[in-house]
Each structure stands twice: as structure tokens, then as C-alpha cells.
Amino acid sequence: MYAQIQKIGIPEIEYFNRRQYAGATQNWDIQQASTGFVYFANNECLLEYDGVNWNMIDRMSGNIVRSVSEIGNRLYTGSFEEFGYFEYDSIQQLSYNSLWDKDIPEGLGDIWDIHSWNGEVVLRTEHSLVFINNDKLAKIISAPLRFTSSYVVNGLLLVHDEEEGLMEVRGDKVFPVAGGEVFIGKEITSILPASDNSFVIGTIRAGLFLWDMRGVVKWNVEADPLLKITNIFCGLKYNNDFMVFGTIQGGVVVVDMQGKVFMQIDKDKGLNNNTVLSLTVDREGNIWGGLDNGIVRINFNSSVSFLQGYYNLGTGYCLEKYNDDLYFGTNQALFKISASKFSDPLKTRDDFKRLANTDGQVWALYHDQNSLLCGHNFGAFDISNGTAKKITPGGINGVWNFKPVPGRPDLILSGTYQGICVFQKREGKWLFKSKIEGFDESSRYMEWDDKGNLWVSHGFKGVFSLRFDNDFTAVTRADSFTRDSFPGNRASLVLSKVRGMCVFSGFDGIYRLASDSSTFEREELYDAFFDAGRFPKFLKEDKYNNIWYFSDNSVGVLRYMEDGTYRKVVNPFLPLERKLVGGFEFVFVQDRQNALFGIEDGFAHYSSYDKKNYQIPFNVHVRSFKELSDTISYSFNSVKSGPLPQIVMPVFKFRNNTFDVSYAASFLEGSGMRYSTYLKGFDQAYSDWSESKTRTFANLHEGIYTFGVKAKNRYGVEAEPVYFSFEVLPPWYRTLYAKMAYLLLSIGLILILMFFINRRIVLSRLKEEAKQKEHFRAKEEQLKNAALLSEKEMIKMRNDKLRSEIVYKKKELANSALHLIQKNEVLSDIKLRLKKISKVPAASGINNEVNAIIKKINRELVDENNWDVFEMHFDQVHEEFLRKLTQQHPDLSQREQKLSAFIKMGMSSKEIAALMNVTTRAVENNRYKLRLKLGLDKGDNLSAYIASL
Numbered sequence: 022m023y024a025q026i027q028k029i030g031i032p033e034i035e036y037f038n039r040r041q042y043a044g045a046t047q048n049w050d051i052q053q054a055s056t057g058f059v060y061f062a063n064n065e066c067l068l069e070y071d072g073v074n075w076n077m078i079d080r081m082s083g084n085i086v087r088s089v090s091e092i093g094n095r096l097y098t099g100s101f102e103e104f105g106y107f108e109y110d111s112i113q114q115l116s117y118n119s120l121w122d123k124d125i126p127e128g129l130g131d132i133w134d135i136h137s138w139n140g141e142v143v144l145r146t147e148h149s150l151v152f153i154n155n156d157k158l159a160k161i162i163s164a165p166l167r168f169t170s171s172y173v174v175n176g177l178l179l180v181h182d183e184e185e186g187l188m189e190v191r192g193d194k195v196f197p198v199a200g201g202e203v204f205i206g207k208e209i210t211s212i213l214p215a216s217d218n219s220f221v222i223g224t225i226r227a228g229l230f231l232w233d234m235r236g237v238v239k240w241n242v243e244a245d246p247l248l249k250i251t252n253i254f255c256g257l258k259y260n261n262d263f264m265v266f267g268t269i270q271g272g273v274v275v276v277d278m279q280g281k282v283f284m285q286i287d288k289d290k291g292l293n294n295n296t297v298l299s300l301t302v303d304r305e306g307n308i309w310g311g312l313d314n315g316i317v318r319i320n321f322n323s324s325v326s327f328l329q330g331y332y333n334l335g336t337g338y339c340l341e342k343y344n345d346d347l348y349f350g351t352n353q354a355l356f357k358i359s360a361s362k363f364s365d366p367l368k369t370r371d372d373f374k375r376l377a378n379t380d381g382q383v384w385a386l387y388h389d390q391n392s393l394l395c396g397h398n399f400g401a402f403d404i405s406n407g408t409a410k411k412i413t414p415g416g417i418n419g420v421w422n423f424k425p426v427p428g429r430p431d432l433i434l435s436g437t438y439q440g441i442c443v444f445q446k447r448e449g450k451w452l453f454k455s456k457i458e459g460f461d462e463s464s465r466y467m468e469w470d471d472k473g474n475l476w477v478s479h480g481f482k483g484v485f486s487l488r489f490d491n492d493f494t495a496v497t498r499a500d501s502f503t504r505d506s507f508p509g510n511r512a513s514l515v516l517s518k519v520r521g522m523c524v525f526s527g528f529d530g531i532y533r534l535a536s537d538s539s540t541f542e543r544e545e546l547y548d549a550f551f552d553a554g555r556f557p558k559f560l561k562e563d564k565y566n567n568i569w570y571f572s573d574n575s576v577g578v579l580r581y582m583e584d585g586t587y588r589k590v591v592n593p594f595l596p597l598e599r600k601l602v603g604g605f606e607f608v609f610v611q612d613r614q615n616a617l618f619g620i621e622d623g624f625a626h627y628s629s630y631d632k633k634n635y636q637i638p639f640n641v642h643v644r645s646f647k648e649l650s651d652t653i654s655y656s657f658n659s660v661k662s663g664p665l666p667q668i669v670m671p672v673f674k675f676r677n678n679t680f681d682v683s684y685a686a687s688f689l690e691g692s693g694m695r696y697s698t699y700l701k702g703f704d705q706a707y708s709d710w711s712e713s714k715t716r717t718f719a720n721l722h723e724g725i726y727t728f729g730v731k732a733k734n735r736y737g738v739e740a741e742p743v744y745f746s747f748e749v750l751p752p753w754y755r756t757l758y759a760k761m762a763y764l765l766l767s768i769g770l771i772l773i774l775m776f777f778i779n780r781r782i783v784l785s786r787l788k789e790e791a792k793q794k795e796h797f798r799a800k801e802e803q804l805k806n807a808a809l810l811s812e813k814e815m816i817k818m819r820n821d822k823l824r825s826e827i828v829y830k831k832k833e834l835a836n837s838a839l840h841l842i843q844k845n846e847v848l849s850d851i852k853l854r855l856k857k858i859s860k861v862p863a864a865s866g867i868n869n870e871v872n873a874i875i876k877k878i879n880r881e882l883v884d885e886n887n888w889d890v891f892e893m894h895f896d897q898v899h900e901e902f903l904r905k906l907t908q909q910h911p912d913l914s915q916r917e918q919k920l921s922a923f924i925k926m927g928m929s930s931k932e933i934a935a936l937m938n939v940t941t942r943a944v945e946n947n948r949y950k951l952r953l954k955l956g957l958d959k960g961d962n963l964s965a966y967i968a969s970l
Contacts, residue, residue, distance in 0.1 A: 028284050029626035030326035034291040037316040042075035044068050048311030051301040052089045055660040057640045057687025062086040073685035090135040099132025111668040113656040124158040136173045145171040172212040181209040200237035211256025223253040242280020257300045267297025284366045290331045322633050324593040329623030332370045337619030340609040341386035343393045350383030378409040387423035396420035413453050421465040436464025443493045459496030466516040468523050476523045478516035507541050517560040526558050550589050563610040571606035574599045592635045592736045639688040641732040641740040648677040657745040664743045675752040679719040686732035693735025701727040723751035905970050924967045
């Protein structure tokens with residue numbers, strides 16, 4: 022089917038310069054990985070493009086990266102005497118592993134190609150083929166002279182040697198193929214499969230050859246001369262429809278399978294330079310080119326191509342085909358090109374001829390069988406024989422359109438900046454007739470209804486219905502309708518004629534005249550295709566009953582189906598978004614398969630032979646997740662089979678609690694990607710769709726979170742969401758240890774509180790007990806006082822009794838002492854008298870008797886029994902005196918004790934002398950000695966001291 026497509030213009034091109042991707046100018050190889058990322062073998066490093074950002078992966082020890090190839094889950098790269106692979110590590114960052122071991126000999130030079138063949142990795146250097154099996158050197162096949170290129174095609178491993186030509190690897194050797202000697206001295210730069218057993222071989226200077234495994238012939242096709250002079254450098258097969266060649270002199274050349282040039286894109290037509298070093302095709306059908314200076318993406322799979330830039334036509338406003346020529350009206354002039362040349366993929370800007378006298382703004386084109394009219398800023402022009410002739414007078418400026426009068430093939434009305442004019446055909450020529458009187462409004466949009474009324478819509482003043490006189494020289498009736506005449510609509514109303522009726526497009530809906538011809542009602546056909554507030558602002562029906570509609574900066578079509586229904590088609594026209602001329606949208610339907618649109622810098626061509634699959638799945642990735650202070654970020658990527666497993670769950674301290682997340686979708690068709698994110702544990706639901714590619718989180722509570730991101734491309738296809746989890750640790754004061762400390766502290770506080778409570782209880786109890794004791798004590802004191810009073814009375818009575826007894830005893834003691842004194846005095850007196858009698862000379866017998874009486878008296882005077890009786894009575898009166906005396910003065914003799922007792926009783930020395938049967942002087946002497954034994958000083962009173970005991 023692609024053979025039927027004509028890319029009239031140039032596909033959408035996106036160019037990346039070295040300032041954008043931050044690498045070197047040259048890019049030797051390109052590979053799209055299973056993640057959807059595109060990798061480039063650059064002079065400085067391995068470059069990665071994820072659909073949004075460029076990343077420099079590794080500098081390969083400073084060597085130029087010559088080759089890159091994804092085999093299995095590995096991304097192999099080769100440079101000067103270095104070979105290895107990148108693989109995702111635990112945080113999904115690409116990590117390099119070198120396989121260049123000691124068994125590989127030195128001097129092999131650059132690794133230009135990397136292939137997967139028969140379960141082995143094959144490296145091509147200029148001097149040999151190196152085979153790697155299970156990451157070890159398996160074998161090396163040396164080149165006969167120099168291997169200039171290598172290819173794996175239809176299961177064959179083919180190499181080109183300068184000395185032997187085209188060769189095939191079989192086993193451990195290379196063998197010349199049938200006819201391969203043709204390429205001796207020629208440099209093969211591409212081998213592409215034409216069928217299972219035939220191959221198209223491109224060379225750098227000799228053009229194209231065809232090899233059918235039996236021999237080689239020159240492929241003399243249309244594209245061969247062009248490719249011979251542009252010098253093929255690389256090539257690839259595009260599906261089963263095209264061959265794409267990167268050249269040194271002519272950019273990218275696309276050739277169909279019959280050898281016809283389908284398209285050429287060179288420096289003039291959008292490339293930064295003409296030298297294409299490498300090519301690849303991504304999942305969406307985009308062609309990527311590694312240039313000698315930069316990188317290019319060609320949206321080759323799009324059904325829309327562009328006539329802009331290089332062709333220098335200006336802004337497109339109208340287009341018509343007349344007499345097998347195409348006429349393009351722009352803001353610069355009217356241009357003409359033949360239909361055959363227009364379909365030529367190699368046409369140049371010079372093939373578009375500017376018509377004289379048309380410089381300026383062209384608004385409209387109209388033709389019949391014999392004439393072509395041009396509505397211009399300066400009036401109306403008749404286009405004949407490649408020249409333009411003005412047919413309006415000087416007072417008529419700005420011809421917007423041409424509308425034939427129903428039933429009058431000789432008349433045409435044109436809306437102008439100020440009213441309406443009429444043209445009449447005379448002798449096969451259109452001539453200006455007159456300006457119609459009675460209506461002077463700008464009449465850009467005009468349509469006839471089935472009743473002969475001409476409807477005119479004005480952007481600010483509303484809608485008008487006009488009736489004319491028979492000669493169309495004046496307006497006989499003009500009905501005006503303001504915006505208020507249309508239900509629920511206050512926006513500008515644009516007039517179109519669709520399905521045989523005049524309709525008016527507004528912001529809130531499409532309206533038509535009601536049956537009463539005085540009001541307007543909603544045309545419900547369109548409600549099923551458009552949302553409220555998003556209705557198109559202009560409609561145009563083509564000759565195939567398709568309804569083209571224009572919204573803000575976009576276009577679509579309601580395609581008419583065989584059953585009379587309509588199907589809305591939008592996706593093929595998305596490349597036109599924001600390229601249309603706002604307010605002056607235009608479409609020219611050439612046939613059922615081709616249409617052209619006016620755009621801001623020229624024209625766009627659409628072909629309905631559309632093989633593009635708009636539902637191609639793509640991947641979304643978290644490209645970077647890190648806390649603000651981190652130097653290493655985490656990545657979470659997806660491949661075709663789904664998201665890669667998360668091996669490590671990042672854990673962050675609470676103080677490191679601000680996260681930046683960036684994400685990207687590996688859908689490589691330019692803009693229009695939208696994202697929606699969700700943080701489980703923080704968000705209630707996924708966010709609204711947005712073009713933002715980053716999100717920041719701050720002040721998250723501790724816990725485990727799961728972040729999810731999904732993406733939707735401009736065709737409405739959603740990528741499978743990618744999720745990853747991370748943990749925020751609690752702050753130190755909310756850690757497990759802190760909680761344990763809080764628990765212990767709480768227990769301690771509770772215990773302390775309990776202690777103080779118990780203490781208060783105890784104190785309260787003690788206080789109460791003390792109060793009770795005090796009460797009891799007071800009661801007891803009261804009782805005791807009462808008892809004491811009673812006891813005191815009893816003691817008083819007893820003391821009184823004792824005192825009476827003591828007095829009595831003292832009297833007895835005194836009487837006893839007195840008795841003793843008297844007795845002793847009597848006895849002493851008797852003794853003295855007896856002594857006198859004994860001295861009288863008498864008979865000795867009397868003396869003896871007297872002496873015996875005296876002895877008896879002496880015995881009586883010193884009788885201790887008398888003392889014992891006295892001591893008994895003394896103790897009764899002076900209780901424990903003698904005990905204390907003997908305790909304090911144990912060295913006192915009994916005589917001294919007696920003396921102390923007599924002094925205690927207050928006796929005089931004379932009385933004591935009588936009791937002791939001594940002289941008074943002797944008593945005084947004894948008192949002196951007693952003072953000494955008692956240790957009394959000279960001034961101390963003996964009687965007072967003894968009385969104190």
C-alpha cells in the first residue's frame with residue numbers, strides 16, 4: 022500500500038545539535054533499546070535519549086564510541102580496543118562491564134560493528150572478526166586484507182574485504198560468495214534484503230547492485246544515479262516497503278522496493294548537514310539519523326508532510342487545481358506548479374513559479390472550465406496564460422471569496438472588505454459589473470440557502486440574510502441576527518454550508534435556521550462528536566460528503582461512510598496542531614486520498630493511505646528519584662514486557678525529606694505527551710493530566726510510600742504505569758528506640774507519680790493518723806489530766822501521809838537520837854562518877870566492880886546495834902542517801918558515813934560528839950577530814966554539799 026502513497030512534502034523533522042545532547046558532533050551508530058530509549062555511539066561518549074532528556078552514559082575511557090547494539094538484556098558498545106556491555110544495576114542505573122580480556126590480541130583497532138549471530142556476539146574490526154561466547158573469546162577470524170563492513174542479513178554473516186570482495190562466514194573461515202569479486206576495489210556500505218534469496222547492495226561510489234546468491238548484477242533503477250553521486254554511507258530496510266540510505270553528499274534518500282526515489286531530505290530540506298553516518302527506525306516508525314554534525318528524527322511514518330521552509334512559499338491561504346496546474350495563494354503572491362512536477366519527490370523551490378502582478382495577500386481562488394479568478398488584497402484578478410490581470414476598479418479592495426449565483430451561471434458574487442460586488446461573464450471572460458448597494462459590511466463568509474437568500478456572517482456584528490433585486494445591483498431586504506438570537510451562545514458565529522443547509526459554528530454548538538425562519542436551533546448531528554465548549558469554529562464539506570472541521574489550532578474530519586453515518590478521524594492530523602493559520606483555516610481536497618492545508622509557513626499534504634498504527638504501546642520511566650542532598654539518583658524503568666523489578670527500596674532519613682522526581686515517556690514523536698502521577702499514602706487519587714515532567718514532595722510523614730506515574734501520548738494511548746516504593750524513616754523522636762524510651766520514661770513518670778500519689782496518700786493518712794493521734798492524745802491528755810488530777814490527789818494524800826510519816830519518823834529519829842544522846846550522856850555521867858569513885862581509896866573489890874561497870878558502859882556507848890537501829894530510821898527518812906554517798910565516795914569509812922548522816926540530820930558538833938562518844942574537838946577534826954575526802958574546796962559548805970545528796 023505504501024507504493025500508492027506520495028509524500029508530496031517533507032515529513033516533520035526534529036533536529037538535535039551538540040549543544041542539546043552535550044556530546045560531540047559525529048554519531049556513528051544508533052540503537053533503540055527494549056526500554057524505548059535511543060542510544061548513539063558518539064565521538065565523546067554513549068548518548069541516551071529517553072524521549073525528553075539527553076544523558077551522557079559513559080566516556081569509554083575517553084575513546085570514540087563506534088558501535089552500539091542491544092543483545093538480550095545487554096547494551097553492547099565498542100570503541101578503540103575496548104568492548105563491553107551496559108547492564109542495569111540494583112538502582113536501575115546503567116553500569117559498564119568490560120569484556121576486553123587478556124586473550125584478545127592487541128592491535129585490532131576500532132570495533133565498528135557488533136552483531137548477534139548463531140548465539141555469539143561478533144565484533145568487526147578492520148583486521149578481524151572477533152567471536153565472543155559466554156563473555157569469553159571464542160575465536161578470531163583474520164581479514165585477508167581489510168574488512169570494511171559486515172552485515173547479518175537473512176541469517177547470513179557477510180563481510181566485505183578490500184582484496185576478496187564480498188565474503189560469507191562459514192564455520193571458522195570466510196569464503197568468497199558467487200559474484201562477490203565484483204566488489205573488489207569497491208566499498209560496500211549497505212546490504213539490504215530484497216527477498217529471501219536476493220539482496221540490494223549499496224556502495225559508496227558505484228551505486229546499487231543486486232545479488233541473488235548466484236551472481237551480482239548492477240541494479241539500474243531510477244534511484245541509482247542519485248545514490249551514485251550522493252555516495253551511500255549506510256542503509257536500512259523500512260518495513261517491507263522502502264530502503265532508506267544515508268549518504269555523504271545528499272542526506273537521506275528513501276527508495277521504494279522497485280528502485281524509485283520516494284523522497285530525499287538533504288540540507289536544503291531540513292537536515293543540518295548532508296552527511297548521514299548512521300540510521301535506525303524506532304518503534305513508532307520514525308527514522309533516526311546520526312549526522313556528521315548532530316542528530317535528526319524524521320517522522321516518516323506520518324500521513325502528513327510539509328511544503329514549507331525550503332520552498333519559501335509564505336503563509337498558505339488557498340489552493341486550486343486548474344488545467345493540470347496547481348495554484349497556491351499565500352501572503353506573498355500566487356504560485357504555480359505543474360501537477361506532474363508537484364508529485365516529483367525531487368522537486369525544488371524553483372519549480373514553484375511566482376505569477377507576475379500577484380505580489381501581496383491572496384485570499385481566494387475560483388475556477389470554472391475556462392477561467393481562474395484570484396481574490397486578492399488589491400482586488401480580483403483573472404489568471405490566464407500564466408499572467409494575472411486585475412478586473413476590479415480601484416475602489417474595490419480585499420476580495421474575500423467567489424460565490425456563483427444559483428440559476429445564473431453568468432454571475433458571481435464576491436464578498437469584500439466593504440460589502441459585496443458582482444462579476445458577470447461576457448464572451449468567456451469574467452468582468453466586474455458593479456458593487457451591490459445597500460450592504461457595506463465585510464463579507465468574508467457567504468453561503469446561499471435553498472430559498473435564494475444569501476447569508477453573511479460577521480465576526481462581531483452577527484449574521485445577515487440578504488435578498489437582491491433581479492439585476493443584483495442592490496439589496497432589497499436585509500435581516501440581521503445578533504448573537505442573542507442563538508440559544509446559549511455568545512461566541513463568534515462562523516457560517517458554513519454543510520449537507521445542503523447553512524449552519525453556524527459557535528463555541529457551544531452548531532446551529533441552523535429553524536423552520537419558522539426567524540429563530541435558530543441546534544444541529545444535533547455534531548453533539549455526538551464534540552464535547553460541550555469544544556465545538557469547531559469552522560466546517561467545510563468536500564465533494565465526497567466528508568465534513569472537515571477546524572478547532573483552535575487543530576483539524577479533523579467526519580468521514581462519510583457508506584451507510585450514511587460519519588466517523589471522526591483526528592489522529593492523522595495531529596502533526597498540524599499549532600501550524601494552521603488561526604482564523605483563516607483552509608483545506609483543499611484533491612481526491613479521496615489527498616488533501617492539502619494552508620499553514621503558517623506554507624502548505625501541508627495529507628494522504629489517507631495511512632498504514633500508521635496509532636495504538637503502538639510505549640514505556641514510561643522514572644528517570645530520577647532523589648532527595649535534594651543526594652548525589653546518586655534512583656531510576657525505575659520499563660521494557661516491552663513491563664516495568665523492571667524493583668530490587669532496592671530506598672530508605673531516607675526524616676531530615677532528608679524533600680524529593681525530586683523526574684519522569685519521561687519513550688514515545689519519540691515529539692510533543693503532546695501528558696503525565697499523571699500518584700503517591701500512595703499521600704495522594705487521594707492520580708493527578709490530572711499535565712505536560713509537567715517533574716514533581717516534588719516535601720515534609721512527608723514517616724512510612725512506606727509507593728509512587729506511580731502513567732503517560733498518555735497525543736493519540737490517547739496510555740503507557741502501563743511504573744511504580745516504585747520508598748521509605749521515610751521517622752525522626753529521632755519518633756523512632757522505635759525513642760518510643761521505647763518514651764515508654765520507659767512514661768512508666769518511670771507513672772511510677773514517680775504513683776510514688777508521689779502514694780506518698781501523698783501516706784502523708785494524708787499519717788496526717789489523719791496524727792490528727793487522730795492528736796485527738797486521741799488530747800483525749801488521752803484530757804483523761805490523763807483527769808487521771809493525774811486523781812493521782813495527784815492520791816499522791817498528795819500519799820505525800821501528805823508520807824510527810825506525816827516522815828515527820829513522825831523524823832520525830833522518832835530525833836527521839837531515837839535524843840534517846841541515844843541522853844543515854845550516852847547518862848552513861849558518860851555515870852562513867853565519870855564511877856571513875857571518881859574508883860580513884861577513892863577503897864577496897865580493891867569495889868574498884869574492881871566499878872571498873873567492870875565502866876567497861877560495860879563503854880561497851881554500851883560503842884554498841885553497833887544502836888547504830889544499826891539509827892541507820893534504819895535514817896534510811897526511812899533520808900532514802901538512798903547512804904547509797905549515793907557510798908557510790909560517789911566509796912573510800913569513806915563507816916565512822917565518816919555516820920558523821921555524814923548526823924550532818925545530814927542537821928546535828929551540831931556537840932550533839933554528834935555525844936552520839937559518837939567523842940569530844941567536840943574530835944568531831945571538828947573528823948569534819949575537816951571528811952571535807953578532804955569529799956574533795957571540797959576551802960570555801961565549800963560541808964553541810965550544804967551533804968544536804969544536796
